[in-house]
Amino acid sequence: MNKLEKGDQFDVEALRKQVSDIEVRGAVQENSSEPTEINPYARQIAEQFRDGTHSPAIIIGQLRLLEFLALFAIALTIHYFWPGEGNDSTLVLAGMAVIASALTVIGLQLADTYTIPALRAKLRLMPRIVAAWTIALLLSVGLFGLIRGTAWAMVDAYIPWFVAGALFLAAERFVVAYAIRNWARNGIMERRAVIVGGGEPAKDLIRVLEQQADNDIRVCGIFDDRGEKRSPIMVAGYPKLGTVAELVEFVRLTRIDMLIIALPLSAEARIYDLLKKLWVLPVDIRLAAHANRLRFRPRAYSHVGSVPMLDIFKKPIRDWDSVAKRGFDIFFTIVALALLWPIMVATAIAIKATSAGPVFFMQKRHGFNNEIINVFKFRSMYTNMADPTGKAAVTKGDPRVTRVGRFIRKTSIDELPQLFNVLRGDLSLVGPRPHAVLAQARDRAFGDVVEGYFARHRVKPGVTGWAQINGWRGEVDNDEKIKFRTAYDLYYIENWSLWFDLKILFLTPIRLLNTENAY
Numbered sequence: 001m002n003k004l005e006k007g008d009q010f011d012v013e014a015l016r017k018q019v020s021d022i023e024v025r026g027a028v029q030e031n032s033s034e035p036t037e038i039n040p041y042a043r044q045i046a047e048q049f050r051d052g053t054h055s056p057a058i059i060i061g062q063l064r065l066l067e068f069l070a071l072f073a074i075a076l077t078i079h080y081f082w083p084g085e086g087n088d089s090t091l092v093l094a095g096m097a098v099i100a101s102a103l104t105v106i107g108l109q110l111a112d113t114y115t116i117p118a119l120r121a122k123l124r125l126m127p128r129i130v131a132a133w134t135i136a137l138l139l140s141v142g143l144f145g146l147i148r149g150t151a152w153a154m155v156d157a158y159i160p161w162f163v164a165g166a167l168f169l170a171a172e173r174f175v176v177a178y179a180i181r182n183w184a185r186n187g188i189m190e191r192r193a194v195i196v197g198g199g200e201p202a203k204d205l206i207r208v209l210e211q212q213a214d215n216d217i218r219v220c221g222i223f224d225d226r227g228e229k230r231s232p233i234m235v236a237g238y239p240k241l242g243t244v245a246e247l248v249e250f251v252r253l254t255r256i257d258m259l260i261i262a263l264p265l266s267a268e269a270r271i272y273d274l275l276k277k278l279w280v281l282p283v284d285i286r287l288a289a290h291a292n293r294l295r296f297r298p299r300a301y302s303h304v305g306s307v308p309m310l311d312i313f314k315k316p317i318r319d320w321d322s323v324a325k326r327g328f329d330i331f332f333t334i335v336a337l338a339l340l341w342p343i344m345v346a347t348a349i350a351i352k353a354t355s356a357g358p359v360f361f362m363q364k365r366h367g368f369n370n371e372i373i374n375v376f377k378f379r380s381m382y383t384n385m386a387d388p389t390g391k392a393a394v395t396k397g398d399p400r401v402t403r404v405g406r407f408i409r410k411t412s413i414d415e416l417p418q419l420f421n422v423l424r425g426d427l428s429l430v431g432p433r434p435h436a437v438l439a440q441a442r443d444r445a446f447g448d449v450v451e452g453y454f455a456r457h458r459v460k461p462g463v464t465g466w467a468q469i470n471g472w473r474g475e476v477d478n479d480e481k482i483k484f485r486t487a488y489d490l491y492y493i494e495n496w497s498l499w500f501d502l503k504i505l506f507l508t509p510i511r512l513l514n515t516e517n518a519y
Contacts, residue, residue, distance in 0.1 A: 038249050042241040045221055049254040054189040056216070057319035060114050063176065064105050070172070071101040071133075071165050078161045092144060100140035104165075107132030116216060120184075122177040129169050137162055190218045191257045191304075194247065196274060198224040198235050202262040205288050206236040208307050217304055220256065223247035244277055251281050252370050258284035260309070265289075275312060276451075282369050282458040285313040316493050317459050328498055329429045332505060333422045344416050347378055347408060355402045357383030360417055365434035368460045373426045375434055376417035380405030412512050418463045430501040431462025432489035433473075442478065446486075449479050456489045459496070466492040469504055469511040 038046070075097030111128040112118060118125050141158060183189035195202045202222055209217050221241040233240045241250065251259070259278060263271055271287065278285055286302065286309040302309050317325055348359045360376055367373035379386070385400035394401060394409070401409065408414040421427040427434065439446055447453045467473070467488035476482050492500070 038246045038253075039242055041239070042221070042246060042250055043253070045239075045241060046250055046253040049192055049220055049256065052255040053187070053192070053257075054183065055319050056116050056189060056191075058323070059180075059189065060116075060119075061320055063119070064109075064114065067108070067169070067172070068101045068105050070168055071104055072097045074164050074168060075100070075161055078164060081160075096140050096144045099143065100137050103136035103139055104133050107136050116180065116189075119173070119176055120180050122174055126170060126173070129173060130166055133165055133169055134162070137165070184216060187218065190216050192218045192220050192255065193258045193260050193304075194220050194251070194256055195222045195235075195238070195262050196224070196244065196247065196259050196278070197262040198222050198226065198232065198240055201264065201288070203236045205260065205262045205307070206238065209304065210236075212306065220254070221250075223250070244274060248277060248281065251283060256283055257315075258286055260304075261285070261287045261312075263287070279313050280452055280455040280458070282315055284311070284315050286311055315458070317496055321496075324498060325428060325501070326425075328501060329422050332429055333419050337419055340416060340419075343413065347404075347413055347416070350404045351379055351402075354404050355379075355382060361386060364437050365461070366437060366454075366457055367426055367434060368457060370454055370457045372437060373421070373434065375427070376420055378408055378414040378417060380409050380414045415463060422463060426460075428460040428462045429464070430492075430504045431460050431465055432456040432492065433465050433468060433485075434461035439476070444479075446476075446482050450483050450486045452490075453482075453486055455493070456486060459493055464504060464508040465489065466500075466504055469507045471511075 075093060079093045108114060108129060111125075111132050113125050113128055113132070137158070180189065195205065202224075206219060209215055209219070219238055222235050222238055223242055223244055223246065224240055225243050241247075247259075250256075259281070261271060261274060263274075265271075265287070275285070286304075289308045289310050302311050351359050357379060359379060361379040361381070362374050362376060364372050365375045380402060381394075381400045382402060405414070418427055422429055435446060465488075467485045470488055472481065472485045472488060476485070492504075
């Protein structure tokens with residue numbers, strides 16, 4: 001944790017020297033494709049937060065599944081040792097167990113026992129937990145008793161089933177409480193936040209957060225464009241790490257969950273300028289509303305503890321959505337490899353037989369959160385003319401492209417090795433296409449042509465995408481083409497769903513028949 005406690009040794013003068021030019025750097029806009037270099041101290045802090053944390057939403061979802069499966073297994077185990085009467089008693093009990101387990105999970109949800117503060121409590125919510133299990137079991141037994149009279153013949157199994165289920169829930173919740181408390185102390189399950197804006201508003205916000213009884217927010221630092229006169233280098237024990245332009249690079253180096261803007265709503269122009277720079281990042285962006293006099297309807301706010309926040313941007317494809325998308329990628333990639341391996345083998349043989357050099361070509365491209373990834377392709381150019389940087393785009397009749405290369409580029413067969421990138425986790429099957437790190441449109445980097453271009457990188461890039469099936473593929477020889485590609489990519493990010501991915505995936509082979517812009 002980078003907050004300074006009593007007794008910590010810290011060179012304030014050294015920090016002051018590192019951020020003394022903060023007003024100058026604050027004047028630089030984040031419109032250039034070149035990253036802003038962060039100061040050594042900010043980089044040191046960033047190193048502490050490179051590893052990800054456990055998402056509370058994922059942990060709670062796994063806990064629901066565990067409790068459902070465990071209660072169902074307990075029912076079957078009890079039935080094995082206390083069998084009921086009748087030939088269909090096993091089937092009846094299995095159906096009853098499914099309903100009782102599902103009703104228990106629903107009851108625990110309605111009783112607010114699936115929140116982090118509730119899971120941290122060892123005994124306080126135990127009456128609610130036992131009550132939810134009792135009601136669920138009675139409802140399921142009563143339902144099956146009305147539908148099938150044979151259910152009442154198994155009454156001798158209900159008491160041990162109830163006792164075993166209650167003991168399991170009590171023991172399991174005790175272990176979970178211990179684990180969550182331990183994870184909270186070790187920083188394994190925390191939400192990491194950066195405060196944008198310094199001075200008194202940031203100080204007040206930090207004090208309110210620290211007073212929360214079950215605070216899971218780790219403040220990683222403060223970033224502000226203003227100089228030391230208006231924004232001190234230390235706020236409530238936390239250092240100011242740099243400018244907002246440096247914040248963009250800081251977030252790309254770390255695993256940050258949210259940015260909290262500590263400014264009043266009246267600072268509309270300044271908030272707008274901040275958002276123009278920050279919305280490209282794959283994090284939640286919230287505006288602290290605890291000190292604002294203007295009040296909205298309660299549903300307009302989200303809360304960090306009891307601190308009201310206005311949600312400006314939300315991280316796309318998060319928590320269970322990301323799990324579902326990863327499962328989608330793995331399943332359909334395996335299916336694609338099973339169907340397309342003959343084409344891939346034939347392509348490899350053709351490349352090797354018609355030109356000297358390796359079968360595969362590796363190119364560095366921008367991935368999720370602007371990270372650099374190595375993307376695999378079938379080699380389509382002569383080895384001595386290849387351009388790993390992608391700075392010189394391939395044009396119609398380009399002499400660098402081999403005979404086989406022209407065919408596989410037009411049909412996009414050269415992209416098939418990227419299925420292995422999907423299995424590695426670098427790419428998704430569907431998403432914005434990854435561009436080469438030095439890709440240009442008329443000698444201008446894409447990031448300089450399109451404001452907010454890097455917002456494409458808020459999700460994993462894809463083998464195919466919404467822009468590609470709408471005709472925006474191939475050579476980028478003017479500004480309009482990259483602008484339209486980016487617009488389609490951003491539409492995909494804002495409207496993502498598994499059905500949308502499925503639609504794009506199945507339309508891709510059909511739309512690839514249009515080879516007009518593929519050289």
